[in-house]
Amino acid sequence: MIRRVVVVALAVPAWTPPGIEPQRWRRALADDAVDLLATLAEVEPALAVIPADRSLAVSVAWPSMPVYTVDELTVANVFAAAAADGYQQAAVLAPDAPDLPGMLIAKVLRPLTTRPAAVAPDAAEPAGLVAFASRLPAPGWVEGIDLDTATAATVRAAASAATDVIGTQGWHRLRTPASLSRLDPALDGWDATRTLLSSGSSPAAG
Numbered sequence: 001m002i003r004r005v006v007v008v009a010l011a012v013p014a015w016t017p018p019g020i021e022p023q024r025w026r027r028a029l030a031d032d033a034v035d036l037l038a039t040l041a042e043v044e045p046a047l048a049v050i051p052a053d054r055s056l057a058v059s060v061a062w063p064s065m066p067v068y069t070v071d072e073l074t075v076a077n078v079f080a081a082a083a084a085d086g087y088q089q090a091a092v093l094a095p096d097a098p099d100l101p102g103m104l105i106a107k108v109l110r111p112l113t114t115r116p117a118a119v120a121p122d123a124a125e126p127a128g129l130v131a132f133a134s135r136l137p138a139p140g141w142v143e144g145i146d147l148d149t150a151t152a153a154t155v156r157a158a159a160s161a162a163t164d165v166i167g168t169q170g171w172h173r174l175r176t177p178a179s180l181s182r183l184d185p186a187l188d189g190w191d192a193t194r195t196l197l198s199s200g201s202s203p204a205a206g
Contacts, residue, residue: 004043004089005066005082006105008033010057011073013096014148014175020196029174030060031192032098038062039102039189043109046085048078048092075145079138091133094122094147096174098190099183100130104171108133111166117142117159119152123170124179127151130171139164148175 010030016022030047037045046066047057050073057067068081075092082090089112091105104120108131111118116135122128129147132155141158152167159165172182180197183190 002089003087004091004109005046005085005087006037006040006043006091006093006109007046007048007068007078007082008037008093008095009048009073009075009078009147010053010095011147015177015179017177017180017197024196026095027056027060028192028196029095029098030056032190033093033095034060034062034065035189035191036098036100036102037065040105043091043105044087046082048073048081074143075132075147076138076143079134079136079142083136083138088136089133090136090138091131092147093131094129094173097130097171098174098193099187100171101187104169105131107168111168115166116164117155118166118168119150119155120168121152121170122173122175124172124182125175128173128175129155130173 013026016025047061048068049057051069054069061067070077078092079090091109108118108120112135116139118133119129120131122130127149129150156162156165172179
């Protein structure tokens with residue numbers, strides 16, 4: 001049986017809504033990311049952080065959830081950590097898509113049965129990925145791929161062959177003021193982000 005892991009890379013969010021303390025925003029996104037991982041079937045969940053952010057990951061992870069600590073939070077480093085942990089396939093998720101449906105994660109993993117890699121774009125922006133999936137160990141060309149700046153086209157251009165990379169359905173990330181309007185209140189989940197947005201300005205926790 002193929003061992004698959006889905007890893008949320010807990011990078012610092014590129015944008016914080018006005019009136020919300022950045023650390024509270026980051027914590028809410030991390031909480032919702034962990035809740036999303038809990039809904040996934042036939043994959044194992046994990047988080048990835050740089051050493052300075054390990055305390056954040058430990059505070060939101062449930063017991064026994066792997067937390068990969070990497071020197072630099074790159075897709076390549078996360079794939080390497082997952083491969084060292086014995087996984088054969090992995091998907092790395094951006095940390096700022098709290099309402100991402102689990103079925104879209106399944107769709108980005110599915111092509112790995114026939115292709116080395118698959119990507120799901122930020123559907124609301126010209127660049128950026130919501131998810132990047134790869135067989136492990138990942139091919140060397142993943143070095144330099146960045147979830148914030150890559151596109152399906154740039155990933156295909158980096159690959160050994162364009163046909164090695166499948167583009168799947170995209171989703172929105174919360175990287176601009178306009179992105180908030182794309183959150184769907186009817187979707188289940190993203191409770192921490194929803195609660196924080198409804199509370200507006202509030203003092204920093206802790």
